[in-house]
């Protein structure tokens with residue numbers, strides 16, 4: 601098929617998925633997201649249009665003008681995953697409005713009937729009725745639906761990140777591209793961030809405002825000094841342990857307060873990845889948590905991807921959310937290539 605492919609990206613965030621598509625030659629005409637912080641990075645890095653809207657308010661009539669005549673229509677999206685992630689277990693609220701966003705995605709597919717659809721989310725989503733309904737709706741619309749859980753490490757992403765990837769096509773089954781990496785050649789933290797300038801906790805690089813690391817309290821500075829790469833808080837002396845570590849129940853959290861290992865992939869980058877106490881987000885050898893730039897590079901954003909307009913202050917929470925929520929650019933590329941090969 602020689603027709604160019606044009607996409608609309610629902611829940612586009614800072615543009616991880618879109619950027620991967622663009623690199624592979626899929627034109628993303630518009631990205632839609634509720635969060636105003638997405639506008640600058642989305643538009644600046646992708647030369648695409650950003651609409652700050654609630655997906656629930658969007659109709660097919662709003663999207664149709666963005667698909668040029670003769671192009672293959674692709675509807676892509678990654679609804680917020682917090683309601684389905686393992687982190688939110690036990691705090692699940694079935695009234696959470698975000699649960700219904702996948703239904704909004706299905707509604708738009710029904711109204712718009714794009715030739716192709718792709719959706720990315722956390723693997724846990726597979727266990728929920730809302731996902732089974734989504735698949736059923738697409739099948740009833742005569743799409744061929746395929747989905748699988750992929751592990752980013754097998755596609756050259758320097759991070760342990762498992763994700764559910766779904767394709768729906770009017771032209772048959774889309775198969776996801778074969779993995780490109782195996783255990784022996786997983787991309788590592790060293791290959792990804794070792795070239796970056798050395799900074800201390802609380803400092804920011806003069807050359808890149810995103811290469812900024814959170815402040816550490818005196819106690820946390822002692823803790824990170826006592827942390828071994830790839831180890832846990834169990835390596836610390838008793839007096840450094842927090843209350844939740846010393847209580848019996850706290851022993852179930854070995855994955856907080858750790859350093860990454862240079863020669864392994866990083867743990868899953870989350871929206872809290874700039875905090876040493878929020879996961880195994882300590883730098884392998886510097887006494888600090890990873891910087892926002894390091895987190896973005898582990899998410900496979902190019903080193904020059906801009907998240908904040910020049911001269912504007914970098915707010916760790918806001919930018920951390922954009923980075924942690926993103927689809928790794930490399931995964932976006934894998935999804936795009938799988939679609940192009942299917943059409944080709």
Ligand SMILES: C[S@@+](CC[C@H](N)C(=O)[O-])C[C@H]1O[C@@H](n2cnc3c(N)ncnc32)[C@H](O)[C@@H]1O
Pocket residue numbers: 611612613614615616617618632633634635638653654655656677678679680681701925926927928
């Ligand atoms: C998992 S993130 C998407 C990441 C994005 N695909 C990327 O690759 O960078 C989900 C996004 O959904 C947005 N969102 C949440 N509720 C929304 C709604 N009702 N309408 C539009 N966007 C919404 C959030 O602001 C967040 O940016």
